Amino acid sequence: MRCRFLIPDDCRGRLVSMPLGGVRLAQASYSALVAERTPRLIRRDDPEVYEIAVVVTGDQGIEQVRERALVRPGEMVVHDSSLPLTARAAVTSGLSGALILQIPKQLIRLPEPRLKELLAVPLPTTTGVGKLLVGLLRGIAEEYTELSPHDLVRAGQGVMDLTVAVLGHFTDRDALLPPDSRQRVLYLKCAAFVERHLGHPELSPGVVARAHGISPRYLQLVFRDQGTTPSSFIRERRLAHCRRDLADPALHTVPVHAIGAVGVSPGVRVQPGVPKEGRGVARRVPAVDRER
Secondary structure, eight states: OEEEESSTTOOOEEEEEEEETTEEEEEEEESSEEEEEOHHHHHHOOOOEEEEEEEEESOEEEEETTEEEEEOTTEEEEEETTSOEEEEEOOOSSOEEEEEEEEEGGGOOSOHHHHHTTBTOOEEOSSHHHHHHHHHHHHHHHHGGGOOHHHHHHHHHHHHHHHHHHHHHHTTOGGGSOHHHHHHHHHHHHHHHHHHTTTOTTOOHHHHHHHTTOOHHHHHHHHHTTTSOHHHHHHHHHHHHHHHHHTOGGGTTSOGGGTTSTTOOTTOOOOOSOOGGGHHHHHHHHHHHTTO
């Protein structure tokens, strides 16, 4: 990629590369510029990947295969490393930024003609699997240094599955998704549902299954493939939130029995207190974490 900054006195740029097994995530920030990938550069070096860029800050333009678009913060765009590309970051008061995901073409098991229709087209990420994908990418970028090599490989698999689901959604070909990808995407949707409703005392595997239109037995199979069960996952996430609150200096004056009611969105019915299964943990953690 060849870059040319638009303001001679403002040539700032930063790129943090984060390998995730077979895929790669990058966090980029830059001042106003024009970036080009010419036929000559492609012949010299083509990684043969699809790049999915999620715009974080600044309006950014892109042109590929005779498509031209303005991509705004919160939208994402797909481009092909094997085709000429021109991208522009607008002049702003600060830096423009994006999360850029690179996935080898051979890992995207969707018809190439359908994918070509998505190139240089702004895609929304405010709902559905698009929102899940962006949330996962942001989380990985924030926690990358805390993840083990094994965690990174699994995170990369999750990213790849969600990306295929997003592309399948926008090509209106969800039925083309491989069964294993569909099941992992369903797991991620269920896990996100659990996170959003942890404060609800009636949250249970049955509630999760009904919310996603599947049977409790199938829900068990989905979670079993991830090495856990729905009940265990709900319990572990509640305990993790309790540990987080117990270790938070800002909540030092909150009684232990009230932990669990802290930080829940208004309007959500909450059952205060550490879950019954976590009381042994709760008795241990305050003495350790609150002395730090």
